[in-house]
Amino acid sequence: MAGNSNLDINAVCVYRDPTADWGAHGITTAVDHQQKALEENGIEVKDKPTEPYDIIHINWPGPISLLKLKQAQRQGKLGVVFAHSGKDIEGGFTLSTYLEKPFIKWLTMLYNSGDRVIAPSDYTKDTLAEFGVEASKTRTVSNGVDLSKVEYSEEGRKKYRSIYDLDSPTIIVVGQVIPRKDVTTFVEVARELPEYQFVWYGHRMNRLFMFDREMDRAIKNSPDNVQFTGYVEDIGAAFSSGDLFFFPSKEENEGIVLLEAAARGLPIVTRDLPAYEGWLEDGRNCLKGNDREEFVNLIKKVIDNTQLKESLTEEARNTAEEHRLENIGKKYLDIYREYMAI
Numbered sequence: 001m002a003g004n005s006n007l008d009i010n011a012v013c014v015y016r017d018p019t020a021d022w023g024a025h026g027i028t029t030a031v032d033h034q035q036k037a038l039e040e041n042g043i044e045v046k047d048k049p050t051e052p053y054d055i056i057h058i059n060w061p062g063p064i065s066l067l068k069l070k071q072a073q074r075q076g077k078l079g080v081v082f083a084h085s086g087k088d089i090e091g092g093f094t095l096s097t098y099l100e101k102p103f104i105k106w107l108t109m110l111y112n113s114g115d116r117v118i119a120p121s122d123y124t125k126d127t128l129a130e131f132g133v134e135a136s137k138t139r140t141v142s143n144g145v146d147l148s149k150v151e152y153s154e155e156g157r158k159k160y161r162s163i164y165d166l167d168s169p170t171i172i173v174v175g176q177v178i179p180r181k182d183v184t185t186f187v188e189v190a191r192e193l194p195e196y197q198f199v200w201y202g203h204r205m206n207r208l209f210m211f212d213r214e215m216d217r218a219i220k221n222s223p224d225n226v227q228f229t230g231y232v233e234d235i236g237a238a239f240s241s242g243d244l245f246f247f248p249s250k251e252e253n254e255g256i257v258l259l260e261a262a263a264r265g266l267p268i269v270t271r272d273l274p275a276y277e278g279w280l281e282d283g284r285n286c287l288k289g290n291d292r293e294e295f296v297n298l299i300k301k302v303i304d305n306t307q308l309k310e311s312l313t314e315e316a317r318n319t320a321e322e323h324r325l326e327n328i329g330k331k332y333l334d335i336y337r338e339y340m341a342i
Helices: 026-039 063-074 096-113 122-131 154-163 183-192 213-220 235-241 256-263 292-304 306-322 325-340
Strands: 011-014 044-046 055-058 078-082 116-119 138-140 170-174 197-201 226-230 244-247 268-271 287-289
Touching: 011 026, 026 044, 026 256, 026 325, 055 063, 063 078, 063 096, 078 096, 078 325, 096 122, 116 122, 116 325, 122 138, 154 235, 170 235, 170 256, 183 197, 183 213, 183 226, 183 292, 197 235, 244 256, 244 292, 256 268, 256 306, 268 292, 287 292, 292 306
Parallel strands: 011 044, 011 055, 055 078, 078 116, 116 138, 170 197, 170 244, 197 226, 244 268, 268 287
Antiparallel strands: none
C-alpha cells in the first residue's frame, strides 16, 4: 500500500450500504464513530468505494456490502467487517424463530469473508466463534463514545423537563422500544416506584417486524408515571433530563448507550450481562441487578444516597473517557498494522 508515512494508509472507506436503513439505531452510531475515530488519528475517510482508498470497513449485513468487500479484496485492499449482531438475533424479531438459522448462516459467511472481523466485546467475539467465525480473524474493539456529543446541557434539561412535565426524580432510557430491551420490566419497576417518573426516549419499531404481545400489553397498561416519547430530535436534552439511567436490556453486544449515559454523568442501573464484563463493574461505575425487585431496590438506593450517586457518576465518566474515539482509532490502526506486517 503506497501512501503517507502513517502506516502507508491514504484513506479508509467506511462504507454506507445504500440499501441499509441508516436511521436512529446502534449500527448508525457505530459507523459515525468509526469515521470520527479514524479522522481523529489523521486518516482520511471516504463513504463511497468509488474514491481512492486502502482499507474498507463493512457494517451493514447485506449482499451489497458483501459485494463491495469482495471487490476491494480483489484490488488488494484490506477488508474489515464489523460484527453488530450476535446472540441478540435469537428472539430478536417477530419471525426470528423461522429466520434465525439462515440469518446466522449468512452472517457467518459474511464475517468469514473479511480479512479481519471486529467485535465490540469479548462476549460477542466468543459468540461469533460459536457461530463458526474464524477466531484467528476476530479482534475486540469497543464502539467507543463521542465525547463531543454527550456533554450535559442545563438548557436541554430545563427544556425537556418542561416539555414532558418532569417535576420529580426521573429515571430514563434512550433507545429503540423493542422486546429485547425489556420494556415490560421497565414498566413493572416504574409501577413499584410511583414517587419517581420514568421516561423512555426512542421510537418504536414497526410492529410487524417487532411484535411482542407482552410488551404491547405493558405499554398499553403503563402507570401514570411512565412516558414513551417516541423519536426525539435532541438526544442531548433527553439524556440531560434524567437523574438516573436504567437499562434493563436482556441482550447486548456492548451497549453504546451506556457509554453515552456514563459520559453525561448519569448513574447507571443495568442488568448483569456478559457483554459488560471488563468495563462495567458493579458498585464502581454502575449497579447491576437481574430482576424487578433488585432493580427497584437499586434505583431507590442511588436516588436516596447522594454520595453513592456522585461516586458512580465520577467512575462512569472515567470509563467513558477510556472509550473516547481517539483511543478507538488507535486500536484500528494497530489492527491494520498487524495485518500489513503478515
